[in-house]
Amino acid sequence: MSRPQEPHRPFLPFGNPFKFILPRGSYLSPKLLALLNAFEESITERVKSLKPVDKEDILTLSWMTQAISTLCAIHTDVKTLITELELPVSDWDEKWIDVYLDNSVKLLGICIAFSSDISRLNQGHLYLQCGLHNLVDGTSNQFIKARSSLDGWKQHINSENPRLENCFAILDSLTESLTLPKIKNSAKGKVLMRAMYGVRVVTVFIFSMFGVTFSGSTKELKDLQVNETCLWTDAFVDVRDFISEEIRSIYSSGRITALKELEVVDTSVKKLYPLIQDGVDDPNEAEQLQLLTSDLTEKAEKLSGGLDLLAKEADRFFHILLNGRDSLLCNLRIGCSTDSNPAQANNVEGKEVR
Numbered sequence: 001m002s003r004p005q006e007p008h009r010p011f012l013p014f015g016n017p018f019k020f021i022l023p024r025g026s027y028l029s030p031k032l033l034a035l036l037n038a039f040e041e042s043i044t045e046r047v048k049s050l051k052p053v054d055k056e057d058i059l060t061l062s063w064m065t066q067a068i069s070t071l072c073a074i075h076t077d078v079k080t081l082i083t084e085l086e087l088p089v090s091d092w093d094e095k096w097i098d099v100y101l102d103n104s105v106k107l108l109g110i111c112i113a114f115s116s117d118i119s120r121l122n123q124g125h126l127y128l129q130c131g132l133h134n135l136v137d138g139t140s141n142q143f144i145k146a147r148s149s150l151d152g153w154k155q156h157i158n159s160e161n162p163r164l165e166n167c168f169a170i171l172d173s174l175t176e177s178l179t180l181p182k183i184k185n186s187a188k189g190k191v192l193m194r195a196m197y198g199v200r201v202v203t204v205f206i207f208s209m210f211g212v213t214f215s216g217s218t219k220e221l222k223d224l225q226v227n228e229t230c231l232w233t234d235a236f237v238d239v240r241d242f243i244s245e246e247i248r249s250i251y252s253s254g255r256i257t258a259l260k261e262l263e264v265v266d267t268s269v270k271k272l273y274p275l276i277q278d279g280v281d282d283p284n285e286a287e288q289l290q291l292l293t294s295d296l297t298e299k300a301e302k303l304s305g306g307l308d309l310l311a312k313e314a315d316r317f318f319h320i321l322l323n324g325r326d327s328l329l330c331n332l333r334i335g336c337s338t339d340s341n342p343a344q345a346n347n348v349e350g351k352e353v354r
Contacts, residue, residue, distance in 0.1 A: 028187050032085070036191045039081050040231035043198045046070050047232055050206075051239045058246045059213050060260045061306030067206045068313040075320050078199050087188045089331035096193065097328070099181075103200060104325050106170045110207050111318040113167035117214045118311045120161055121262065125304040127153035128265070128296070135276065135293050138286070143276045150269055157262070167211055168220050174204050180227045194230070201226050201236065209243060213258045218251050261303040268296040 028036065050067055057063055089097070131149030134142040180197045183189040201224060208222050221244060226233055250258045257263055272292040280286050 028191065032187055032191050035081060035084055036194060037231065039077060039195050040198060042077055043074060043202065044232040044235045046074055047202060047235045047239055051242055055246050056260070058243055059209070059250075059258045061303070061310050064210065064213070065306070065310045065313050067209070068310070068317050071203055071206055072313070072317050072320055074199050074202055075317070075324070078195055079324065081195055082192065085188045085191060087192060089328055091188075093183075093186070093189060095181075096189065097332070100196070100328065101325065103174065104321050106174055107203065107207075108318065108321055108325075109170055110167050110211075111314060111321065113161070113163040114207075114210055114214065115311065115314050115318070116163050117161045118307055118314065120159070121157070122304060122307045122311070124153050124156045125300060125307075127156060128269075128300040132293060132297055132300070135289070138280060138289070140279060143279065146276050147273065150273055153269065154266075157266070161214070164211065164215050168215075171204065171208055171211060171220070171222075174200070175208075175222055175224065178204060178224065178226075197227070198230060198232055205236070205240060209247070212247060216251075216257050218248055221247060261299070261306050265296070265299045265303050268292070268299050272296055 047070075050063075050070060052058060052063060127149050131146045131153065134146040134149065136142075178197075178200060181193045183193050205222075205224055208220065208224075212218055212221050223244060224240060226236060230236075247258055255263055257266075272289075275285065275289055275292065280289050
């Protein structure tokens with residue numbers, strides 16, 4: 001009796017290497033797979049850049065500015081990917097368009113909330129400037145005015161921003177819808193949706209960190225769960241756990257804020273306040289007053305300068321989102337116009353283009 005014929009063995013003894021990269025049922029050409037892998041590898045490197053060498057650098061204004069710059073780069077990268085995919089908006093499924101427009105308008109709302117809080121913190125600099133100005137002469141009357149300004153600063157910094165509450169509601173909505181959609185009939189659509197999924201994950205994560213920082217509470221801190229098949233997953237989980245652990249540690253220690261520059265200004269104010277409250281009676285106290293005043297001046301300027309840079313980068317990201325929406329809507333209008341009157345769309349100065 002002859003032996004049963006053995007099944008055909010694949011050339012690669014370990015099977016199809018791409019089945020671990022994409023979900024079952026996804027078949028991409030080498031070109032599309034290369035585009036997707038390059039995009040996800042880019043996200044991997046950008047996510048890794050968010051993990052500082054020193055934990056003390058987490059949630060500094062410079063780190064937050066870098067994080068926004070990373071978002072700007074990632075959102076610009078996905079626009080480049082769309083161009084490379086040669087996938088015009090007219091070929092997009094309506095669901096893809098709805099997801100993009102819904103997410104982008106929510107992100108714009110969060111940007112507005114964060115910008116308002118950056119502005120609120122920066123306005124506190126006026127109280128500090130006024131208080132420091134009143135310490136120049138060193139008279140008892142000026143000390144009273146200085147204390148009033150510092151009291152105003154404390155009250156202003158601890159005031160709540162109602163827009164942040166709405167921001168958390170939006171983040172909750174984005175988190176709940178954070179899934180990798182299944183695309184059946186478009187290979188390019190699969191690449192696009194998978195790329196946008198990565199962009200959304202990183203964006204929601206960074207914005208969640210910002211929300212926790214501005215609010216001064218960890219109750220909205222989210223440990224985002226992500227699809228394990230993405231090339232950037234390991235890097236993201238590593239950064240997520242590293243930063244989340246540090247934020248929880250910061251607030252468990254009793255600090256009023258995770259924002260380092262704001263914390264050092266608050267500490268400096270607390271050192272200065274008792275001295276101007278009790279009055280300066282001898283040369284040693286006068287020298288200490290001068291040192292503490294100089295220290296607060298330096299730290300207040302650093303806080304204000306850092307907030308200015310963060311505000312500019314947040315504004316740049318806002319306009320990237322806004323321009324992306326405008327571009328998509330413009331292309332949709334052009335597509336609708338072309339579909340409704342193709343002869344007119346192909347007509348230049350009354351002459352039909354052939």
